[in-house]
Amino acid sequence: MDHLAETIYTMEYNFTAIEQKWQQFWEKNKTFKTSDDTSRKKYYILDMFPYPSGAGLHVGHPEGYTATDIVSRYKRMKGFNVLHPMGWDAFGLPAEQYAIQTGTHPAVTTQKNCDNFRRQIKSLGLSYDWDREINTTDPRYFKWTQWIFIQLYNTWFDEQQQKGRPISELKVPDNYKSQGFDNKNAYIDAKRLAYYDNAQVWWCENCKIVCANEEVLTDGTHEKCGYQVVKKNLKQWMLRIPHYAERLLDGLEGLDWPEGVKDMQKNWIGRSTGAEVHFPLAGSDKSIEVYTTRPDTLFGATYMVLAPEHELVNEITTPEHRQTVSEYTRAASLKSELDRTELAKEKTGVFTGSYAINPLTNQQIPVWVADYVLTGYGTGAIMAVPAHDTRDFDFAKTFGLPVVCILDPEQNTDNESRQKILEGNMCWPEDGQYINSANPDKGIDINGLNKENGIQKIVEWLEQQQIGKAKINYKLRDWLFSRQRYWGEPFPVIHWEDGEITMLNENDLPLELPELDKYEPGANGESPLANADEWLIVTDKNGRKGRRETNTMPQWAGSCWYYLRYIDPANNEAPFNKAKENYWMPVDLYIGGAEHAVLHLLYSRFWHKVLYDLGIVSTDEPFQKLYNQGMILAFAYETSTGAKVATDMVEEKEGKFYHIENGEEVQQIVAKMSKSLKNVVNPDDVVERYGADSLRLYEMFMGPLDATKPWADQGVKGVFGFLGRVYRFFANLDNINGHNKEDAEVLKLLHQTIIKVESDIENLKFNTAISALMVFTNLAIKKGKVCKETAELFTQILSPFAPHLGEELWNLYGHTGSITYEPWPIANPEFLKEDTFEYPVSFNGKMRFKLELPIDMPVNEIEQEVLNNPRSEKWMEQKTVRKIIVVPKKIINVVVS
RNA sequence: GCCGAAGUGGCGGAAUUGGUAGACGCGCAUGACUCAAAAUCAUGUACCUUCACGGGUGUGUGGGUUCGAUUCCCACCUUCGGUACCA
DSSP states (O other): OHHHHHHHHHSOOOHHHHHHHHHHHHHHHTTTOOOOOTTSOEEEEEEOOOOOOTTOOOTHHHHHHHHHHHHHHHHHHTTOEEEOOOEEOOOOHHHHHHHHHHOOOHHHHHHHHHHHHHHHHHTTTOOOOGGGOEETTSHHHHHHHHHHHHHHHTEEEETTTTEEEEGGGOOOOHHHHTTOHHHHHHHHHTTBSEEEEEEEEEEETTTTEEEOGGGBOTTSBBTTTOOBEEEEEEEEEEEOGGGGHHHHHHHGGGOBOOHHHHHHHHHHHTOEEEEEEEEEBTTSSOEEEEEESOGGGGGGOOEEEEOTTOTHHHHHOOGGGHHHHHHHHHHHHHSOHHHHHHTTTSOOOEEEEEEEEOTTTOOEEEEEEOTTSOTTSTTSEEEEOTTTOHHHHHHHHHHTOOOOOOEEOGGGSOHHHHHHHHTTSSOOOSOOEEOSOEEGGGTEEOTTOOHHHHHHHHHHHHHHHTSEEEEEEOSOOOEEOOBSOSSSOBOSEEEETTSOEEEOOGGGOOOOOOOOSOOOOOGGGOOGGGGOHHHHEEEOTTOOEEEEOOOBOOTHHHHTSHHHHTTSTTOSSSSSOHHHHHHHOSBSEEEEEGGGTTHHHHHHHHHHHHHHHTTSSSOSOSBSBEEEEOOEEEEEEEOTTOOEEOGGGEEEETTEEEETTTOOEEEEEEEOOOTTTTOOOOHHHHHHHHOHHHHHHHHHHSSOTTSOEEEOHHHHHHHHHHHHHHHHHHTOGGGEESSSOOOHHHHHHHHHHHHHHHHHHHTTOHHHHHHHHHHHHHHHHHHOOEEHHHHHHHHHHHTTTSHHHHHHHHHHTTOOSOSTTSOOOOOOGGGGOOSEEEEEEEETTEEEEEEEEETTOOHHHHHHHHHHOHHHHHHHTTOOEEEEEEETTTEEEEEEO
16 A cells, blocks of 8 residues: 555656546446435435537536536535436537538437537546436437426416416316307317417528527527528417416525526516506497506506507508508518617607597597507507607607606606606606696596505506406516427327317327438428428328427427436336435526526426426425526737737737737737637646646636636646645655644644535535635645644545545545545534634724734723733824724724824 | 626735635746756735835725725716516
8 A cells, every 4th residue: 555655656646547547436336326215315416407519518517517516525425315417408409400411310410419528527527427317309308398298288277276287177168168169179278388379480581491589680680691580470389388477476586596597587577567458449339458557647648559460450540541551560560570679769650540538538549550569568559658658758759749747757856857847848757746637527636646656546446447457467478389490309299180189198108200311491481390201190090180290399398307307317107206206306406507597497497387286296496596607708819999819819928918910919808718719718628638626626716606707727727736736745645644643733724624615615615615725735735744634634625626636545545435425524613712812903993913812801901901012002192092992803993083 | 778797916816794905826026956947845926115114005986884894875987697669
């Protein structure tokens, strides 16, 4: 043993040999295999699983993975049964596009990329239980994605109970039943959480392909070809996520998530309270229904606006306006939503020729059509109150419509503005006091009230008169759940020739993808599956013909429930075993990028709540604690004109940076890693040059986990140097003294470090934990020798951060097994005792000198000590001591004047 | 526009129930080792001033509260992320 240690020590810190040795050891011994021993306390630590791209791992990936790995290793040492899995979110566009270009089956590309990702991840020494690896493209996995889709289809949301329930429990009202089978089915279909309907999608005429939202740039062009995209109506699967809006909002309350993410979800759900109001049409028995958050401003409604797509537009347009209105609505339909918002500054619209009646004033007000009113929100129609809504104000000014002020801003603004507002020449969307807001004939008067009371009183009146009612609205829309793609989960759906839609039986799952020769899209925007004739056409036992759904599910589908599959990844009878689910859920810690703050996390929560309502999972929320890792950026350079300069075109001289060709001075900036700036860092290179432990340590040492921070190669060298120091000192058994009593200073710092590292890991503050490990190492090296027990304790608290080095040292100290399950050290308070405290002594708040005093000295004695201290004289000369503040074990401040 | 996060040495960053600003690391400087370099080791390193002791200034800007403010309050500036005609 001694001889072995000697040989290894005489070598330098050979990280490559050490890391390979231990990675093989872990693999061979299945060190990180997780049992489902429900008698132990569990801890479920989840990473957002990656899309295995052809480019391989980016340095951003190991950041979150290392953080969760440190927590996993720490929790194991703390005695927890830790579930820490990894898998692949492997459906997606790039593999399909590659297939179109080369004919390579996406599964082949995907397999290759997964293998590469797995190799890279394993090279980082991350402690995943690889027996639980999952892949969303594996039929054994997506069988259950399809199964969950069927559950969604067979569920409706009971408003009263605020709960999803099996469709079989839905009572169809008698009047629907009496109208026959079709109506009954239509009623049921209208309640299902998954439904099939027309929806607008982006369509690229050039590529003859449907584009996802993310593929459409802000100027309305397709990111791949630069062609303008248009909207197209296609039959799509949709999910009624808005039914769960309130539940998704409520559920956020109990979660340990960053406030910012909760806010983003709240904004996305976009709950608003207001009222629905009916405006009768003049000379007609029809009425227009509007939604408003400001029913209090009804007295100021001087016109109405319908969205161009509103169903009443055609009906109410008078013959003399027909031409202009139809031209306008046609133009609007051709415009993309982006165009519409693009033109936000200039409002457009046309008059329909019809008038509605303001139910409060009984005045006739014109009805316009304008695209600043959106069809998807509220009722697609508004009452316009130009005096108190900026958008309506802009529109009214453009078209010369009347502006009637009904809310006096009073002292809320300056006098000049107030005059303009009262005259209708300025908009006032804030609070104030109502004026011109009474109609004795109708029995309503809110003059003199403020906004809050005004809203309440008007809503009460509307409900009494039965012309409106309080209403809650959400921005959240139905989720478009199908893509015209090949490389996604096929829907377990058959469309029969008689119009019926059925789901496959559970025993017919999974429905796998057919083999194709070509991956080009089908005709009319259908997915490539439309070309798979043999797969596509089915016949039932009665000879009825049907066609399979040709759309596939979006990439979100597989990631909506993957955390559940890790619990029981090989189960072929169910998505997971219930008892295991009950044991492992919820996820205790979930770390990933903030780019998933809304969609992925909202969609998962939605599915999870449905599964919860159906009794399939045991928790209402899936992810108890969420944390976002920050982005890793890189340095780049910029000339005085703002032109970016690639890193290989810059040289450093005396702390300044110059262009190597023209010598111009350039500024160092922080930018995203990109090929063009030549500042992309490849984890493989870092592992090769400095080792996995250095990469891990550096990524954690860079700064707070959630901060955006730039990569600096010098910084990697820094932590590499630290690990080298650790190795040279702690692996040299000459420095490790077997029997001597440990130095008190070392002992005290060691136990302080144990406490510090423990609490820092608990709070995900890895940068300061590493700093504490460095401080201790510096002291140990300074002392020259430490006891074996000290070295072992240090090795244990180091090992979650630098696991390969941890194992190596542990082994050198004579242990044969892995350090993985060694119990986390417990700090001994004996060694932490302090007899004295070094007080900083301030005069008028400025620290002047330090004074060491016994730790339990009474305050009055401390005061005497300070006043009698010769060093105090200088600061009290010619002055009177007004007060002495003594905060025990903190500070002393003498106030003089 | 709205919502959120953040501004601290040459650089990454540390310190907040208000209590020694700059831990730790990089970089830099000096020294040791070396023929030399690298690596390693030691010492120093916020800025101004002073030979030095010391003194002054300092956490984006301007105010305020306090014995004491990086930390709390008000106003503002800048950067980043999200969102955008949601009535």
